[in-house]
Amino acid sequence: QSALTQPPSVSGSPGQSVTISCIGTRSDVGSSNRVSWYQQAPGTVPKLMIYEVTNRPSGVPDRFSGSKSGNTASLTISGLQAEDESDYYCTSYTTSDTLLIGGGTKLTVL
Amino acid sequence: QVQLRESGPGVVKPSETLSLTCSVSGDSMDNYFWTWMRQSPGKGLEWIGYMSSGGSAKYSPSLKSRVTISVDTSKNQFSLKLSPVTTADTAVYFCARGMSYHRYWGQGMLVTVSS
Numbered sequence: 700q701s702a703l704t705q706p707p708s709v710s711g712s713p714g715q716s717v718t719i720s721c722i723g724t725r726s727d728v729g730s731s732n733r734v735s736w737y738q739q740a741p742g743t744v745p746k747l748m749i750y751e752v753t754n755r756p757s758g759v760p761d762r763f764s765g766s767k768s769g770n771t772a773s774l775t776i777s778g779l780q781a782e783d784e785s786d787y788y789c790t791s792y793t794t795s796d797t798l799l800i801g802g803g804t805k806l807t808v809l
Numbered sequence: 810q811v812q813l814r815e816s817g818p819g820v821v822k823p824s825e826t827l828s829l830t831c832s833v834s835g836d837s838m839d840n841y842f843w844t845w846m847r848q849s850p851g852k853g854l855e856w857i858g859y860m861s862s863g864g865s866a867k868y869s870p871s872l873k874s875r876v877t878i879s880v881d882t883s884k885n886q887f888s889l890k891l892s893p894v895t896t897a898d899t900a901v902y903f904c905a906r907g908m909s910y911h912r913y914w915g916q917g918m919l920v921t922v923s924s
Contacts, residue, residue, distance in 0.1 A: 747912050790909075797867055798908075800846075800855065
């Protein structure tokens with residue numbers, strides 16, 4: 700099993716929108732609605748931002764949204780804020796009942 | 810409020826066994842899945858495996874031959890054993906609740922493999 704593919708880095712200015720992609724296969728993202736996204740600042744515990752493709756846990760701003768098309772899941776952050784600068788990871792449940800994690804994307808707020 | 814906390818040795822010698830325990834408070838362990846993940850210094854997250862409260866487990870294919878996860882609901886704890894370890898197993902180890910997504914995490918514990 701290979702890790703899910705994420706861009707190493709993305710950037711945007713305050714107020715803009717950015718989208719982070721997460722590319723998998725038919726055995727994971729393409730066949731699962733169990734795709735999640737996590738935010739992790741350096742030295743901290745990952746924070747769940749999106750689960751089951753589109754759902755936001757309570758307390759997560761609605762500026763964060765998730766979607767999926769085919770084998771690719773996406774996290775979109777609108778109205779970018781300085782506090783959004785972090786690493787972001789996608790995960791997907793697989794047809795083998797295991798969990799795959801993306802390599803992570805570093806978001807820089809310019 | 811659900812809380813998880815990892816405990817165990819912070820240093821393990823190469824070829825020996827890494828053993829960590831995750832203590833759970835604030836809720837029953839029944840009817841949930843319990844997960845271990847790790848993060849090598851400066852690297853991304855890696856899924857190790859999970860076990861249900863009923864004892865059904867799944868492990869990462871790359872670690873399967875060396876990993877055992879167990880759950881003791883009577884003690885509100887679950888555990889990770891990894892053997893034998895090498896320096897490549899040096900990482901922050903996280904415990905978490907859930908199978909496909911994880912809302913609750915431990916604070917993480919750095920385990921260094923060194924002689």
